[in-house]
Amino acid sequence: EDQVTQSPEALRLQEGESSSLNCSYTVSGLRGLFWYRQDPGKGPEFLFTLYSAGEEKEKERLKATLTKKESFLHITAPKPEDSATYLCAVHPYAGGTSYGKLTFGQGTILTVHP
Amino acid sequence: DGGITQSPKYLFRKEGQNVTLSCEQNLNHDAMYWYRQDPGQGLRLIYYSQIVNDFQKGDIAEGYSVSREKKESFPLTVTSAQKNPTAFYLCASMGDRTEAFFGQGTRLTVV
Numbered sequence: 472e473d474q475v476t477q478s479p480e481a482l483r484l485q486e487g488e489s490s491s492l493n494c495s496y497t498v499s500g501l502r503g504l505f506w507y508r509q510d511p512g513k514g515p516e517f518l519f520t521l522y523s524a525g526e527e528k529e530k531e532r533l534k535a536t537l538t539k540k541e542s543f544l545h546i547t548a549p550k551p552e553d554s555a556t557y558l559c560a561v562h563p564y565a566g567g568t569s570y571g572k573l574t575f576g577q578g579t580i581l582t583v584h585p
Numbered sequence: 586d587g588g589i590t591q592s593p594k595y596l597f598r599k600e601g602q603n604v605t606l607s608c609e610q611n612l613n614h615d616a617m618y619w620y621r622q623d624p625g626q627g628l629r630l631i632y633y634s635q636i637v638n639d640f641q642k643g644d645i646a647e648g649y650s651v652s653r654e655k656k657e658s659f660p661l662t663v664t665s666a667q668k669n670p671t672a673f674y675l676c677a678s679m680g681d682r683t684e685a686f687f688g689q690g691t692r693l694t695v696v
Contacts, residue, residue: 477627505684514591514675514687515628558627560685570616570635572643573677573685577627 473498475561477576484549484583492544492579494559502571504542506535507558509578515558518544549583556580587612591676591688597696598663598670606661606691608676614686616679617659621645621672622690628675634659663693671695 474497484490496504503522507515519528521537528535532553534545544557556578565571589610598604608617616635620628630643634653648667653659659678663670673692677685 503684507687512673512690512692514689517684517686520684560628562679562685570633570679572630572633573618573679574630575620575628580625 473561473563473572473574475559475574475576477557477559477579479579480577481580482582484546484581486550486583486585487548489545489547489549491546492557492581494542494544494576495540496542496559496561496576497540498561498563498574500564501561502564503562504537505560505562505573506542506544507560509556509558518557546581549581551583551585554581554583589676589678589686589688591674591691593691594689596691596693598693599696601665603662603664604693606663606674606676606693608659608661608688609657610659610678610686611657612678612680612686613656614678614680614683615656617653618677618679618685619643619649619651619659619661620675620677622675623672631661631674 476495478493506518509515519535524539536543558578560575592607618633619631632651634640650662675690676688679685
C-alpha cells in the first residue's frame with residue numbers, strides 16, 4: 472500500500488530563515504509526486520509536479536526536488552505570507568489508463584514570523 | 586472559467602440524518618476524488634471514481650456513499666452510519682497528465 476510521511480509536523484521560521492520540508496514515500500511505481508499549499512478553510516492550491524528522480528522545479532521562493540524515496544520542498548528567505556500547510560501526495564501507476572488512488576501525507580504546518 | 590465547485594460551503598446535520606455534498610467540475614476530467622480532513626490532519630481518501638458509473642472505496646469509506654451518473658458530477662452522501670461526520674470535505678478532479686484540482690471544500694457540522 473502506498474504511504475506518504477511528511478516531516479516535520481510543524482515548522483516555525485523567522486522571516487528570511489531558509490529551511491526544507493521532507494516528504495518520504497513508498498509506492499510500487501510513481502507516476503507523479505505533487506506538492507500543494509493549503510490555507511486555513513480553503514482547498515489545496517497546486518504548486519509542483521515531479522515525475523522522476525533528479526527532477527527539480529522552482530517557483531519564487533520555493534524549490535521542489537525528488538529522489539527515489541523522498542521529496543524536499545526548500546523555502547528560501549521565507550516571508551510571513553508563506554505561512555500555510557504544505558501537503559505532498561503520490562500518484563501511482565495503476566495500469567493502463569487507470570488513474571488510481573492519490574495518497575496524501577499529513578502535511579507540514581509552516582509559520583513564518585516577521 | 587474552468588474549475589471545480591463544491592456546495593454548500595457550510596452544512597449542518599442533525600443526528601440520524603443523511604446529507605449530500607455536491608461536487609461539479611467543468612474541466613472534462615475523468616477522475617474525481619472525495620477526501621476528508623480533520624483539524625491539523627492531512628487528507629484521507631473516502632471514494633474515488635475513474636469513469637462514469639464506476640467508483641472505488643478509499644481508506645475510510647464506511648458511512649459514506651457516492652454516485653457517478655455524469656462525468657461532471659460526483660456527489661457524496663454522508664449517511665447516519667457515519668458516527669463522527671464533523672469534518673472538512675474536499676472534492677478533487679484529475680485529467681490525463683494533470684495535477685488534481687480541488688474545490689474550496691464543504692465544512693460539515695453535526696448539531
